[in-house]
Amino acid sequence: xxxxxxxxxxxxxxxxxxxxxxxxEGLCVLVGVTHEDTExxxxxxxxKVANLRVLDDADGxxxxxxxxxxxxxxxxxxxxxxxxxxxxxxxxxxxxxAPEVAEPLIExxxxxxxxxxxxxxxxxxxxxxxxxxxxDGPVTLLxxx
Numbered sequence: 001x002x003x004x005x006x007x008x009x010x011x012x013x014x015x016x017x018x019x020x021x022x023x024x025e026g027l028c029v030l031v032g033v034t035h036e037d038t039e040x041x042x043x044x045x046x047x048k049v050a051n052l053r054v055l056d057d058a059d060g061x062x063x064x065x066x067x068x069x070x071x072x073x074x075x076x077x078x079x080x081x082x083x084x085x086x087x088x089x090x091x092x093x094x095x096x097x098a099p100e101v102a103e104p105l106i107e108x109x110x111x112x113x114x115x116x117x118x119x120x121x122x123x124x125x126x127x128x129x130x131x132x133x134x135x136d137g138p139v140t141l142l143x144x145x
Contacts, residue, residue, distance in 0.1 A: 001037045001045045002081045003143045004030040007054050011074045011133035013123040021121035026071030028133045032081030033102035034095050042105045045145035046112035054139050066118045073113055076123035076131055077106045
């Protein structure tokens with residue numbers, strides 16, 4: 001699994017005109033699933049995200065995690081994280097897991113974050129979504145589990 005994590009002051013996910021997920025300060029987490037991923041990798045990645053020390057302490061040093069600050073996570077499924085554009089101009093998506101495999105693993109990831117104590121909002125799986133965010137820093141990391 002891959003997660004593109006962005007520290008945000010706010011983020012929201014829209015489907016059409018409907019806001020399906022919204023957070024204040026925290027992390028916007030775009031999550032991709034590949035063929036070898038399991039519930040174990042989903043839980044491991046959730047633990048990594050929840051404990052990632054990229055939120056500022058009182059001195060402005062990235063020293064705190066979501067668990068320490070009470071920050072939230074907006075989780076959005078993103079199969080294009082496994083796009084391969086190494087040949088030509090059109091990305092190949094063969095490394096991305098099929099929707100029927102990916103959806104339960106995204107749910108496992110989201111539930112694991114919530115069980116760790118992170119407030120979680122989500123996008124809508126397989127929907128055409130618009131994600132709006134204010135990247136704070138900017139801080140953006142690519143994590144793998």
